[in-house]
Amino acid sequence: MKFHRPLVLLAGALAIFAAVSPMDYGIDGLAIGDHLWSRMIFSLLGIASLRDSQDTPQPANAVWNIPFATLFASMEIVSLAHLDGVRGWGFFCAVGAVWLGAWRSVDVIVERTPKLGTRARFMRMLAPVAFGATLLVLWEVLTLSLGVPKVILPAPSAILFRLVTSVPLMAADFLQTVQGILAGYLIGCGAGVVVAILIDRVPFLQRGLLPLGNLFSALPIVGVAPIMVMWFGFDWPSKAAVVVIMTFFPMLVNTVAGLSAAGHMELDLMKTYGASYRQTLLNLRLPAALPFIFNGLKINSTLAFIGAIVAEFFGTPIVGMGFRINTEVGRMNIDMVWATIVVAGVAGSLFYALLTAVERRATFWHASYRQGS
Amino acid sequence: MLTSLWQGKTLPVLTVCAIITVFWYLGSIWLNADMQRMLFENNGNPSYSTAELIEGTLTQEKPKLPTPLQILAELNKTVLETAPTSKRSLVYHGSVTLSATLLGFLIGSTLGMALAIVVVHSKSLDRSLMPWVVASQTIPIIALAPMIVVIMNQFEVTGLLPKAVIAAYLSFFPVTVGMVKGLRSPDPLQLDVMRTYSANQIQTFVKLRVPAAMPFLFASLKVGVAASLVGTVVAELTKSEDGGFGARLLGGSYYGQTIQIWAALFAAAVCAWVLVSLVGVVDRVVTRSMGARP
Amino acid sequence: MTTSVIEASHLSLTFETNDGPVHALSDVSLDIQKGEFVSLIGPSGCGKTTLLRVIADLEQPSEGDISINGMSPHEARLNRAYGYVFQSPALYPWRTIGKNIALPLEIMGFSKAERDDRVRKGLDLVNLTGFENKFPWQLSGGMQQRASIARALSFDPDLLLMDEPFGALDEIVRDKLNEQLLRLWEKTQKTVVFVTHSIPEAVFLSTKIVVMSPRPGKIHDIVPCHFPRDRTLDIRETPEFIDVANRVRQGLREGHSYAD
Numbered sequence: 001m002k003f004h005r006p007l008v009l010l011a012g013a014l015a016i017f018a019a020v021s022p023m024d025y026g027i028d029g030l031a032i033g034d035h036l037w038s039r040m041i042f043s044l045l046g047i048a049s050l051r052d053s054q055d056t057p058q059p060a061n062a063v064w065n066i067p068f069a070t071l072f073a074s075m076e077i078v079s080l081a082h083l084d085g086v087r088g089w090g091f092f093c094a095v096g097a098v099w100l101g102a103w104r105s106v107d108v109i110v111e112r113t114p115k116l117g118t119r120a121r122f123m124r125m126l127a128p129v130a131f132g133a134t135l136l137v138l139w140e141v142l143t144l145s146l147g148v149p150k151v152i153l154p155a156p157s158a159i160l161f162r163l164v165t166s167v168p169l170m171a172a173d174f175l176q177t178v179q180g181i182l183a184g185y186l187i188g189c190g191a192g193v194v195v196a197i198l199i200d201r202v203p204f205l206q207r208g209l210l211p212l213g214n215l216f217s218a219l220p221i222v223g224v225a226p227i228m229v230m231w232f233g234f235d236w237p238s239k240a241a242v243v244v245i246m247t248f249f250p251m252l253v254n255t256v257a258g259l260s261a262a263g264h265m266e267l268d269l270m271k272t273y274g275a276s277y278r279q280t281l282l283n284l285r286l287p288a289a290l291p292f293i294f295n296g297l298k299i300n301s302t303l304a305f306i307g308a309i310v311a312e313f314f315g316t317p318i319v320g321m322g323f324r325i326n327t328e329v330g331r332m333n334i335d336m337v338w339a340t341i342v343v344a345g346v347a348g349s350l351f352y353a354l355l356t357a358v359e360r361r362a363t364f365w366h367a368s369y370r371q372g373s
Numbered sequence: 374m375l376t377s378l379w380q381g382k383t384l385p386v387l388t389v390c391a392i393i394t395v396f397w398y399l400g401s402i403w404l405n406a407d408m409q410r411m412l413f414e415n416n417g418n419p420s421y422s423t424a425e426l427i428e429g430t431l432t433q434e435k436p437k438l439p440t441p442l443q444i445l446a447e448l449n450k451t452v453l454e455t456a457p458t459s460k461r462s463l464v465y466h467g468s469v470t471l472s473a474t475l476l477g478f479l480i481g482s483t484l485g486m487a488l489a490i491v492v493v494h495s496k497s498l499d500r501s502l503m504p505w506v507v508a509s510q511t512i513p514i515i516a517l518a519p520m521i522v523v524i525m526n527q528f529e530v531t532g533l534l535p536k537a538v539i540a541a542y543l544s545f546f547p548v549t550v551g552m553v554k555g556l557r558s559p560d561p562l563q564l565d566v567m568r569t570y571s572a573n574q575i576q577t578f579v580k581l582r583v584p585a586a587m588p589f590l591f592a593s594l595k596v597g598v599a600a601s602l603v604g605t606v607v608a609e610l611t612k613s614e615d616g617g618f619g620a621r622l623l624g625g626s627y628y629g630q631t632i633q634i635w636a637a638l639f640a641a642a643v644c645a646w647v648l649v650s651l652v653g654v655v656d657r658v659v660t661r662s663m664g665a666r667p
Numbered sequence: 668m669t670t671s672v673i674e675a676s677h678l679s680l681t682f683e684t685n686d687g688p689v690h691a692l693s694d695v696s697l698d699i700q701k702g703e704f705v706s707l708i709g710p711s712g713c714g715k716t717t718l719l720r721v722i723a724d725l726e727q728p729s730e731g732d733i734s735i736n737g738m739s740p741h742e743a744r745l746n747r748a749y750g751y752v753f754q755s756p757a758l759y760p761w762r763t764i765g766k767n768i769a770l771p772l773e774i775m776g777f778s779k780a781e782r783d784d785r786v787r788k789g790l791d792l793v794n795l796t797g798f799e800n801k802f803p804w805q806l807s808g809g810m811q812q813r814a815s816i817a818r819a820l821s822f823d824p825d826l827l828l829m830d831e832p833f834g835a836l837d838e839i840v841r842d843k844l845n846e847q848l849l850r851l852w853e854k855t856q857k858t859v860v861f862v863t864h865s866i867p868e869a870v871f872l873s874t875k876i877v878v879m880s881p882r883p884g885k886i887h888d889i890v891p892c893h894f895p896r897d898r899t900l901d902i903r904e905t906p907e908f909i910d911v912a913n914r915v916r917q918g919l920r921e922g923h924s925y926a927d
Binding site for chain 3: 263266270283364
């Protein structure tokens with residue numbers, strides 16, 4: 001970004017203002033507290049930013065001054081935000097400085113990421129982490145200092161607090177929903193693969209089922225949840241049934257595509273060995289289909305979570321992540337809602353990451369993992 | 374001609390649909406049988422023939438599994454025989470859901486495309502923001518829907534807008550990911566050709582990246598529009614006073630009106646199919662006008 | 668005493684395409700004796716690959732007869748009478764080189780001890796000892812193709828069918844592999860049917876060159892080739908070699924007009 005200089009200059013100016021301005025006002029409206037430590041750190045940030053905004057040549061590692069200064073400054077504003085009383089405009093200058101400093105820091109990280117090596121992998125992870133951390137810091141600081149009501153948007157610390165103090169409840173919710181997710185996922189994906197193999201020898205059925213499968217993947221299948229509750233009751237089997245329906249067709253479509261992925265030459269090779277259908281399936285077509293099958297498994301992992309949670313909006317015994325979200329929304333306990341969403345989000349991405357790791361081991365041979373050649 | 378029918382797609386699809394219909398009827402008979410037996414006994418009708426039993430299972434008022442005919446009859450009643458302005462008309466509910474879906478989809482996909490364009494040209498945003506966008510596809514962000522509805526209601530924002538917001542963010546993420554993938558899809562060789570013409574970034578963007586991105590964009594638009602519809606329906610579960618398919622589903626499940634549920638589900642499915650097909654039509658028109666093979 | 672391994676008489680094969688019928692093979696008759704190295708050469712579309720595939724029972728002729736070792740191609744295939752080498756190595760990327768060579772042995776039901784032994788011998792035959800546990804993408808194109816030849820020979824068929832196996836390789840590697848193939852043929856006494864469109868390659872390797880012409884695919888000329896079995900690549904400069912090559916080139920020109 002070519003205009004980093006004016007932005008960093010602004011960051012520097014804001015930081016210096018913050019260092020010399022009122023941080024907070026007590027109940028009687030007078031500026032209180034020295035906050036010497038904070039002022040020192042903001043000054044450092046200001047100086048680093050002002051130096052960075054100049055055109056003069058600097059030692060190569062001087063560019064890291066801003067990220068480190070921003071890091072400390074952000075810790076300061078978070079602790080300042082937690083104090084009682086009203087924040088002064090010096091504080092908000094500091095917030096602005098931190099925001100701009102973080103922006104510049106992410107730029108620096110990206111600029112300085114080497115191309116190869118372990119340091120590269122670390123830095124590549126650092127960029128989104130820094131971005132996410134900045135968002136969290138700003139969220140925390142602004143919700144607290146601007147007095148945003150907890151029922152609108154709670155601060156991350158409040159959400160964390162709620163999470164940590166409700167572990168038994170959240171664990172019970174999670175276990176309830178996870179039963180539906182896992183059962184539905186295994187049955188749905190398994191059925192998809194099995195049916196794909198069964199119709200492999202009947203091209204007529206393939207031509208009939210595939211267009212329907214593509215159609216089904218676009219439909220709001222979560223809507224069958226009330227019907228499943230009617231058939232299977234309130235508990236987790238009805239949620240598993242919803243997940244089965246949601247995951248079956250994507251798995252079917254992907255597996256059928258995978259079974260036709262083996263190359264013509266490789267298939268002819270099997271013919272020259274006089275190999276039977278079963279031998280060809282096990283030795284060639286199924287291994288060649290694995291990338292597609294894993295693609296389907298990954299898509300289905302998110303669908304399974306969505307299906308089970310949304311299905312719980314329709315009715316469930318008094319436990320479950322979807323139930324928790326629905327009920328706490330009604331009670332305006334928004335921090336609890338966020339806590340549940342965090343658990344669902346983390347669980348969802350961990351499951352996906354697990355699938356990706358398994359995929360890597362099982363399809364290590366696929367061209368997409370090799371650079372070049 | 375029979376061979377070309379056999380080899381084509383219509384006959385197999387129709388055959389599979391026919392098989393499904395047959396199984397559906399069998400399912401109706403099986404699942405509704407218990408209820409039917411109970412009904413006969415309560416009506417003081419102890420001796421009934423199997424034919425009467427079967428007939429009964431196919432014409433129950435609140436069956437466990439309505440027959441396709443019953444669902445079609447309900448659709449007929451609520452779509453064609455009811456005024457579109459009445460709260461009982463599926464056309465009314467459809468318009469409520471569709472208006473939020475379309476508005477949200479338009480906003481979400483436009484923002485998604487815009488973000489994709491920025492991300493492709495800024496390494497910094499690409500490395501710091503894109504991982505989060507991609508990660509969002511692994512978490513069930515639809516769980517945020519009830520919260521958004523309730524919070525926006527706190528601000529006196531009701532009706533169409535909260536649902537559109539949900540529809541927007543559900544279509545935003547897949548469109549961004551797809552568009553970025555598409556804008557990055559040109560071969561390095563094709564990019565080199567542009568460099569030999571000293572084309573600047575805008576020219577390369579308009580003449581190479583955008584046309585290359587079209588297939589990816591439309592594929593993700595299809596995913597996005599379907600996600601928008603699902604999001605709107607889920608949002609309507611939280612606040613069903615304004616109507617919509619979700620409200621109808623919820624109402625049906627409260628009062629045990631199974632045929633109503635199925636009819637609403639069918640109608641929502643038809644809408645989803647129409648929306649995705651429309652995107653497909655636009656896709657074909659655009660790609661054909663760009664000279665791609667149909 | 669020589670025996671016919673492949674006897675083809677009046678073979679025809681017509682494909683129905685959207686642009687009308689394509690006569691890939693038209694009245695082709697050919698006799699191949701045991702121990703011969705026969706090259707099929709011709710421009711694209713002359714039917715050489717099609718003929719090879721008919722021998723391998725990967726295509727069925729519309730007319731005519733063909734027998735392999737006295738059996739129909741279908742029976743010959745089920746009897747595992749031949750090994751086939753394709754234009755590209757077609758190694759399965761999820762198997763190591765060793766397991767790739769063992770693939771036909773697994774399918775044909777050899778015991779583990781037998782499989783290990785044959786894999787070892789096969790690797791040795793093509794000079795790939797030590798690469799047993801590598802994956803195909805870790806090897807160069809030439810090495811992969813050698814592995815594919817080892818795989819074709821692992822179950823010891825008497826007949827080897829090769830479809831432009833060295834076409835995708837650069838000339839230097841190709842020369843080396845030609846020599847290695849010749850030595851291998853000398854050592855194992857197999858019957859080889861070899862499709863190529865390189866004249867020097869055909870003349871260098873073969874005992875008999877079948878020149879084919881396209882549209883419709885038919886045999887234009889059969890050129891015998893009697894170079895000493897222990898020849899090296901230097902033979903390509905000799906007058907005898909150039910004579911044979913000229914005869915082949917002449918046949919190709921006659922059979923295929925560039926005005927097409």
